[in-house]
Amino acid sequence: MSEKNTPAADPTYSIYILGKKYEVPAGLTIMKSIEYSGYQITRGCGCRGGVCGACSTVYRIKDDPKLNVGLACQVNAEDEMYIVQVPYMPIYRAKYDVNTTECTDESVLRLYPTLKRCMGCNTCTNSCPLDLKVLDYVSALLQGDFDTAKHLSMECVMCGMCANRCPAGLAPMNMAMMVRRLVGKKAHKNTAQFAERLKNIRDGKWTAEIQQYKALDRAGLQPIYKQFQSSNRVDV
Ligand code: FES
Numbered sequence: 368m369s370e371k372n373t374p375a376a377d378p379t380y381s382i383y384i385l386g387k388k389y390e391v392p393a394g395l396t397i398m399k400s401i402e403y404s405g406y407q408i409t410r411g412c413g414c415r416g417g418v419c420g421a422c423s424t425v426y427r428i429k430d431d432p433k434l435n436v437g438l439a440c441q442v443n444a445e446d447e448m449y450i451v452q453v454p455y456m457p458i459y460r461a462k463y464d465v466n467t468t469e470c471t472d473e474s475v476l477r478l479y480p481t482l483k484r485c486m487g488c489n490t491c492t493n494s495c496p497l498d499l500k501v502l503d504y505v506s507a508l509l510q511g512d513f514d515t516a517k518h519l520s521m522e523c524v525m526c527g528m529c530a531n532r533c534p535a536g537l538a539p540m541n542m543a544m545m546v547r548r549l550v551g552k553k554a555h556k557n558t559a560q561f562a563e564r565l566k567n568i569r570d571g572k573w574t575a576e577i578q579q580y581k582a583l584d585r586a587g588l589q590p591i592y593k594q595f596q597s598s599n600r601v602d603v
Contacts, residue, residue: 380446391444397424397437400444401452411452417441420524423453423496436496436528458530460541470549472511479542482508484535491529491539497522501529501539508542517547 378393382400389404398415401408413419422439429447439452461478468474476482482505491501504519520543530538555561567573580588 380444382444383449395444396440397442397444397450398422398439415440418524420526423526423528424450425453426450436494438496456527456531458527458541459538461545463545465548465552468549470513470546470553475508475546481535481537482542485509485537486535488534490532490534494528494532496526496528497524499523504543505539508546513546513550516543517550520547
């Protein structure tokens with residue numbers, strides 16, 4: 368075979384997991400690269416679709432001092448990447464009754480008094496794997512501008528990186544979640560869509576389907592889970 372016809376070798380990347388080097392095919396996500404390296408991910412993995420926030424990961428590329436943050440199921444591995452998946456950390460979450468709590472400055476500060484400690488350092492924004500403007504929505508909360516806070520935080524996947532790295536101990540994603548619930552409750556309380564959805568739930572529209580899933584054992588659930596992974600659609 369002439370040199371011209373020799374197929375090029377598939378490119379591989381060197382990655383480091385817990386400090387140990389592995390060779391993986393180029394083009395895989397961090398999550399798939401970890402699995403290709405022989406690890407079974409039993410924690411820190413949920414939807415595999417960038418929605419659940421379970422797979423937050425910090426990484427560095429060799430010789431680059433920047434510490435990067437990303438979702439392992441969404442970010443592709445790179446050559447000379449040093450990977451650390453972030454374990455679960457308990458994060459403060461206030462208890463409140465969404466039906467009786469008003470969305471006011473007073474209730475937000477009462478339930479999340481740490482909000483006043485924000486130093487404006489921007490670590491939260493720099494830690495967000497989705498590049499949300501976390502400090503901007505924290506500032507909006509401080510100013511009582513709940514609509515802005517709601518819009519700026521709407522795509523949050525609750526991975527918790529902002530809270531894990533905040534030097535003042537704030538839990539931005541939980542504060543924003545509460546405000547979205549309270550604002551949403553007020554805005555959507557009397558809409559036709561809300562009334563219809565409530566009626567569907569009360570009439571048990573999805574009860575049979577839920578019971579069907581609950582009755583399945585692991586062997587029954589696995590093919591459904593795989594089908595869901597490949598098509599984002601579930602048929603039982
Ligand atoms: S596994 Fe759900 S966001 Fe990555």
